[in-house]
Amino acid sequence: MNTLIDLFETFEERGEKTVFVNRTGIRRIILTYREFHLLSLKMAALLADKGVTSGDRVLLWGPNSSWWGIAWWGTILLGAVAVPVDFMAGPERAENIRNLTEAKVVIQSRFKPDRLAFQGALLFEELQYLLEETQPAGFYNHPAPEATAQLIYTSGTTGNPKGVILTHRNLIANMIQISRHVPIITPDFNFLSLLPLSHMFEQMGGFFTPLYAGGAIVYPRTLKPSAIMEALAEENIYALIAVPRLMQLLKTSVEQALREKHLDLAAARLRTLTANLPRTARKLLFYPVQRKFGKNFTVFVSGGAPLAPELFNFWNDTGFTLLEGYGLTECSPVLTVNTVEKQVAGSVGPPLPGVELKLLSGEVTARGENIFPGYYRNEDATRAAFTGDGWFRTGDMGEIGPDGWVTIKGREKEMIVTAAGINVYPDDIEAVLNRLDGVRESCVIGLEKQGGEEVHAVLLLDERVKNPGDIVAKANRSLDALQQINGFTVWPEDDFPKTTTMKIKKFEVKEKIKTGESGKSGPESTDRLINLIARITGNDATDVHEESLLARDLGLTSIARVELVNYLEQEYRMDIDESRIGTETRVRDLREMIAKREKFYYEGHFRLWTNSSLVKAVRKIGDILILHPFVRHFAKPEVFGLEHLEKLEGPLFFVSNHLSYFDQPTIMLSLPPKFRYHTASAAWAEFFFDSSKPLFERIWKRIAYEAGTLLLNLFPLPQQQGFGSAMKFMGKLADNGINILIFPEGQHSRSGKLLPFQMGLGVMVRELEVPVVPLKIIGTEKVLPHDAKWPKSGKVTVTFGKPLYFKNDEPGEIVKRAREAVEAL
Known part of the structure; x- marks a missing residue:
């Protein structure tokens, strides 16, 4: 394997194996290797339409996601040069790098309020819609190994930023070196990607190496420890790469959990007593900590900044394998890493296979195929970076032991390396x-x-x-x-x-x-x-x-x-x-x-188990014995528009007007069986869980809710606070193929006329990315009027409309179109 194209050509043969999981905070979006291969070819075609050819630069300024990877590979397939910019960087830095590289195309994110004013710029969030209408490139470039693959800028904006040239050979060499040095990485490995992909440490360890092994990469939307721990629990993670500050955050999170259970002092004593036991024994003794990371979690990799010995000892003592490494962007970036068999606190491990290190007046110098050829359009800086005989000067002072293991003593340069691994001059x-x-x-x-x-x-x-x-x-x-x-x-x-x-x-x-x-x-x-x-x-x-x-x-x-x-x-x-x-x-x-914080008092009422096979069986019996006789005694609903549902597959949003408490059971029984038993219905949370109401009212409403979860698959949708938690639950429903019935007016219409829709509908549809099926119910306001205590007989009709599809529309536009569709029925 000599170039990145050789790696790309392995993707299609891996077929339906998962390559990316995007955890949006709401949904869990999966992409397979075959889809990744096809979308990368489409991305190449899209960039070619923008005028990108071999050697042109494409600037990537966005958060980690599968779309970042697709944009990166689309660039490489044209023989163009990727220019990643840290998503947290300000527009001044991004603009400066764009000017220095004369980037032909800029791909940025709508999550950046200060975007670059660049004609023809693309948004990562719109790529999936653009690529739907793009034919894949019929051919792609086959560059030489020494061709430039990407430029990484390492300094600030007010000085003279230096663009590190990384070639196909550099990246492929380091990828293979790491894979040989850490041979435990297999196609079963799921990597949790936490650091920016503009950071070479993450890019090499959490992007190229998993792709080379045929593993999967999980992208969380946020780096909150709670979100990380949730991903670890749900995604069967084997490995993650982190900088020391992030390792400290995870340590704090673990300690907080132990403190809440009054186990912190006992855990500290146990660490002292068991530090010298075999790792297997420590894993068993600290099982309560281990299980939070998942049954298959194997290794932490730390780099980007020095790891404090006490931080290493915490994770080591609790039975985890933590590999500290060392390198620089100019080295693609890894030079040394501790081994799986042996980890030494304070040491960054031995050199990777194919990497040569030697000391020059105490300074670590390096040589190997992973070492960059020079700085972009900066001959003076390139000359200063190498010795006369071609060794790269790292600028770091160190020691190399008799066994070849390296200890970094400090930096000769005055550059500041933050805990996030960012170089500051x-x-x-x-x-x-x-x-x-x-x-x-x-x-x-x-x-x-x-x-x-x-x-x-x-x-x-x-x-x-x-x-x-x-x-x-x-x-x-x-x-x-x-x-x-x-x-x-x-x-x-x-x-x-x-x-x-x-x-x-x-x-x-x-x-x-x-x-x-x-x-x-x-x-x-x-x-x-x-x-x-x-x-x-x-x-x-x-x-x-x-x-x-x-x-x-x-x-x-x-x-x-x-x-x-x-x-x-x-x-x-x-x-x-x-x-x-x-x-x-x-x-x-x-x-x-x-x-205005969201409290967690609805959490216990979000129940995925109500969608289990057993509960669905109970629901079918309930339909036969309770709902069908009850609804049909008072109304025999006429149902229209079922032909619009015939070719649809879930998950879907069923969006209805709201006239009466009789709406939900009537609509549920009007749905064809393939939707009826795969649909959850949103219910006004404050109606069921208002603690200010009298005790008797609270009791009967609680009983009504429990019955509703079984018979109608209700879940609470708050109108005041807790909406974020409800959104996450709806995301899990959608991930499991469950449809959602919602009444966006937020209340009964006593006049029968359609009320304004709540803006939350637009947010839900945009975040969940599912089609909307409009429906209209008529007559239930007469069967069970708003203030009535018991229904009476009446005529009811339910009409389903054509599905609506939205492509990155703004929430306001989604609400407008959905309401117009319901009103037109």
Whole structure:
């Protein structure tokens, strides 16, 4: 196997085996290898129609998903060059990279509010609809192994970004090296993809390597620990790749679960007593922790930043295999990894097969087919990156033991590597700070914190500066989202310590900051939220204000955002989508989210078991003995439009007007059997679970709900709070092929005229991506009027309309078309 095309040609022969699982937060969308192969060919054709040819650059700026992978492979099939950009990067960085590469096409996401104004730009979220109407490319490019496959930019936007050229040979070589070094990876492996695919660590370990092995890749929509643990429980995950900060978040989540069960102290003692036992014994002893990760979970792989020994020991002591590795983007990226048989805390393991390492004055240098040929259009940087005899200079100081195992001692470069594995260059940030009024000089350093480094600015200020926090906030507004300053110190002396050439002695500055000899931390606030934000962002509580922007003013990074969401879930017992915390989110906005948080009081009433074969059998008996006699005694509904249902397969949305409590049983009995016993009906949650009602009313409504779940497959749909939980449940229904009956008016129409539809319908249809079948019921308002206690005989008709299909329509348009369709029946 010499090029990525050789890898691509293996996809079709794997047929119906799953390659991608997109967990949207609502749905679980599966793609097979055969579908992936076909869609990649279609993507190549779509890009060709956009004028992309061999050697052109295509910029990819979007979140992880199967569509990112399809766009990437479509680019490669044309012989073009992929240019991935971190989804969390700001538009300035993306625009700068686009200009540097002269990208022919930009593919971005609708989830980015500040998209690039690029003529002909595509959206990842629209690719599935565009490709439906695209014929697959009849041929594809067969590049030479030394041809460029992609460009990865490693630095910030305010300096001179360097584009790392990675060839087909580089990527294929590293993929095969890893597969030989970690031979346990098989087609059975399901990988959980958590880091950005623009990050070479994730791309190589969580994209190319699984594809080479024939495994499956699972993409969660969010990195919340609760969402990760849910994916681990449901997707039979074997492996995941993480940076240390994420490993710390998972550790915190595990410890929180143990603390809630009052097992934390016992677990800590057990770890101490069993640390030297065989791994099999530790797995058994820590089974309550192990089972949370699934029965087949095999290995964590950590990289991108140094792993703290105590973090390694936690996972090792609890019976997990954790492989720490080392590499750089320029190395495609992996150079060394601990082995499955042996892991050593503090060591990054031996070199991969085919990788040569040697020390040059203590600096680690490398050679191998995975080493990049140079920087894009930057000959000076390329020359500086290699020794005279062709060894790549990593810039990292290290030791190589007699057994070949490597220990990294520190970086020769002053580059800061965050816990998320992002490279941040101090010169870029200092240039921004030094331009600001009131700043005499600045020194940007990386301070070790929570498994990585955080960007810390040390400021030499004019005496007239009253609020240094304003300067940092102003700088952050000019910096990319990946370069945000997390904390700062005002230097108390007249000048920084400097060399004879007037360079700041950053080591001395850093030591003084670490030992607390300069600057003082502000006092804690009495406000729980303020203290939480201050602790996670590394700011003083006095610098956190209601109007502070979490990202720009307080330096909230993407990984720190996940940590914040995790703590909010634990502290406030709430469920929050991390995507709601964006670049413009302020502290007061977060406080409002907490005040309006969704509570979990409906969770126990979302029941998938009511769709089991046993309950369906009970439901059929209930129809014969109860519902059929009852409904037909008062009304013999006439049903029209059944021909529109003949060729349909679930899942579907049945969208109806609402006149009476008699609607649901009548509609359910009007459905053909293949839909009747595969349909769940939404019911007004507040009607059944209003705790303010008298006790007797609460009891009979609860009994009515329990009976309704058995006979009508009811589930609660709240109108006030808890909608997110209901959406997730509906997603699970759809994933299991269950149709959903819904009444989007949200109440009975006493006049019989169609009321406005709730906007929630549009959100549901868009998120669930299922067809809508409009239907209209007439006459039930006379059989069982709104205030009646018992039905009376009357004529009822049920009419089904033609199905409606939506392709990425806005919720408002979906609601408009659905209501018009119901009204027209």
